[in-house]
Amino acid sequence: MKQIGxxxxxxxxxxxxxxxxxxxxxxxxxxTSANSANHPPIPPKQITDSSFPNTNNPSAPYLRPPKTYLIESIITTIICCWIFGIPSIVYASRVEKKFYAGDIAGAESDSKNAKKWIIINLVACAAVWLLGIGIFGLGLISGAFQ
Structure with missing residues (x-):
């Protein structure tokens, strides 16, 4: 039985x-004090894992989960390329669940991966737009000289 205080x-x-x-x-x-008269207090379990979120320590680095980038992932998926947006949504949706389950490193990793896929999506979108504008521009130029 785990000791809970x-x-x-x-x-x-x-x-x-x-x-x-x-x-x-x-x-x-x-x-409660009435209940503790019948039962001796259970000593609290000491938390030794430094990555565990500790709300008793105001200087603890992880009182909130890392940025999820979920809104940004959805927007870039709708506006840009959905092929590169889907991985960003998947990673973004797992950040808070991992954080609150105690997997701080996994939450940070998924946050970074969501951001990475957003950037890949934006670069791919810009490349497609520039390519389209370039092809359209070449078509206009070649049509003007005929």
Whole structure:
């Protein structure tokens, strides 16, 4: 059995971020003074993993997930090339889920990959537009000299 104390950070899909156990309504009764008279307090489990989001430390680097780039991914997919936009949407949609599951490195990686695919999409879109304008321009020039 895991040792859970009032300051133990917990997360579930219903919670927005990591929360102290005493602040979750369903668990609050476990840590009340009336309940602790019948049961000895459970000592909190120490968090030793430095990449674990720690809301007790205000200087902790990961109180919020990395940028998802989801809006940018959707916009560039609609406006530009959907072939390169789909990977950016897939990576962007996984950022927060990985972050709140505790996979900080995976969330950062997916955030960087989403940004990379947005840039690839924008470059491909610009290349297609420049190629189209170039071909159209050559057609106009060649038509003017005939």
């Amino acid at each position: 009032p300051n133990t950070l917990i997360w579930s899909e219903d919670l927005v971020t990591w929360t102290k156990a005493q602040d979750v309504a369903e668990l609050a009764d476990l840590f």
